Amino acid sequence: MWQYFMPTKILFSQKVIEKNKEIFKKFGKKTLIITGKTSSRINGSLRDVEDALRSLSIEYYIYDKIDENPTFEHIRQAVKECRIHDFDFVIGVGGGSPLDSAKAIAVLLKNKSLSVEDLYDATKYDSSLPIIAIPTTSGTGSEVTQYSVLTDDTGFKRGFAHDVIFPIIALIDPLYTVSMSVSLTRSTGLDALCHAVEGFLSKRSTPISDLYAVEAMKMIKENLPRVLQNQNDLEARTAMSFASCLAGMVISQTSTTLAHVLGYPLSTFKGIRHGDATAAFLDAVVQGAQSEVPQKVNVVKEIFGDIRDFITASGLQIKLRIDDEELEGWVKRALTAKHMQWTRGSFDESSIKKLYERMRSN
Numbered sequence: 001m002w003q004y005f006m007p008t009k010i011l012f013s014q015k016v017i018e019k020n021k022e023i024f025k026k027f028g029k030k031t032l033i034i035t036g037k038t039s040s041r042i043n044g045s046l047r048d049v050e051d052a053l054r055s056l057s058i059e060y061y062i063y064d065k066i067d068e069n070p071t072f073e074h075i076r077q078a079v080k081e082c083r084i085h086d087f088d089f090v091i092g093v094g095g096g097s098p099l100d101s102a103k104a105i106a107v108l109l110k111n112k113s114l115s116v117e118d119l120y121d122a123t124k125y126d127s128s129l130p131i132i133a134i135p136t137t138s139g140t141g142s143e144v145t146q147y148s149v150l151t152d153d154t155g156f157k158r159g160f161a162h163d164v165i166f167p168i169i170a171l172i173d174p175l176y177t178v179s180m181s182v183s184l185t186r187s188t189g190l191d192a193l194c195h196a197v198e199g200f201l202s203k204r205s206t207p208i209s210d211l212y213a214v215e216a217m218k219m220i221k222e223n224l225p226r227v228l229q230n231q232n233d234l235e236a237r238t239a240m241s242f243a244s245c246l247a248g249m250v251i252s253q254t255s256t257t258l259a260h261v262l263g264y265p266l267s268t269f270k271g272i273r274h275g276d277a278t279a280a281f282l283d284a285v286v287q288g289a290q291s292e293v294p295q296k297v298n299v300v301k302e303i304f305g306d307i308r309d310f311i312t313a314s315g316l317q318i319k320l321r322i323d324d325e326e327l328e329g330w331v332k333r334a335l336t337a338k339h340m341q342w343t344r345g346s347f348d349e350s351s352i353k354k355l356y357e358r359m360r361s362n
């Protein structure tokens with residue numbers, strides 16, 4: 001038995017906002033734009049949204065204080081500030097952090113009695129303000145998922161899932177990704193790679209998610225080196241935006257697995273970008289799946305050869321000082337993470353510890 005549900009309408013094109021601006025009209029007269037401090041201004045996406053809204057006489061308020069790895073406290077602050085207005089819909093503009101924040105904020109503005117913690121109990125709500133997602137990186141896939149990952153009050157990343165936070169519309173314009181730095185291009189590209197490979201090898205994979213995953217892997221193999229070589233290669237940028245969206249649709253069905261679980265603490269406690277932190281463990285996902293689904297592992301190998309070599313060739317190298325105590329905490333946390341149940345292979349305390357030890361410099 002398998003099923004497929006991904007209700008987001010995707011519009012994909014250069015100048016996608018300009019060409020489709022009428023689409024905002026049906027969601028109401030007043031909107032909240034959630035974005036980060038600078039990138040949406042540099043890549044032109046915020047200006048395009050503002051131009052479209054102004055031309056339609058839609059009132060808007062910009063909340064642009066979203067940092068990387070948004071915390072519960074950030075969300076509380078944002079909701080407090082934005083609650084004084086009455087919004088009809090929410091537009092998230094940026095990478096994974098603004099998009100995931102937009103999802104949380106959209107639910108909390110619609111359901112005024114909920115706290116951030118309540119987002120993690122799906123039975124407590126069944127509605128959200130409509131969400132329009134405009135990704136400006138190519139990696140997160142958040143524009144087509146029902147997930148939002150936030151950092152809780154103890155510093156750990158925790159994702160929540162709910163069908164009501166699937167964006168109603170994803171407006172994808174590869175032109176916005178051209179201004180990404182080499183390091184952000186690599187990190188986001190590796191994030192998309194992890195989504196495709198983890199999803200493909202997940203115990204929750206389906207015939208449809210596998211089709212998307214294989215296509216996404218092929219596109220990333222071909223085009224990630226190209227965009228790292230030449231950031232202005234628009235053909236390759238377009239392919240990466242498409243691959244990222246496909247890989248997002250994969251995890252909307254399969255969820256992520258071990259590499260995401262192990263990567264999270266590196267981002268919140270060591271400041272390593274999400275895609276880099278996650279890709280550092282992707283070879284373990286492939287190895288873990290070897291005995292259970294050897295034919296699928298062969299597909300991955302046929303595309304990438306040794307996935308570790310492909311990742312290293314992108315320039316990823318992580319060396320960190322990790323205290324014994326924090327290492328123990330990360331391992332303990334990983335062992336109880338929900339996503340481990342969909343990871344193939346057997347990972348215990350000592351094998352997870354070894355994976356972290358590989359990047360230890362002390």
Ligand SMILES: [Fe+2]
Binds near residue numbers: 191260274278
């Ligand atoms: Fe990710």
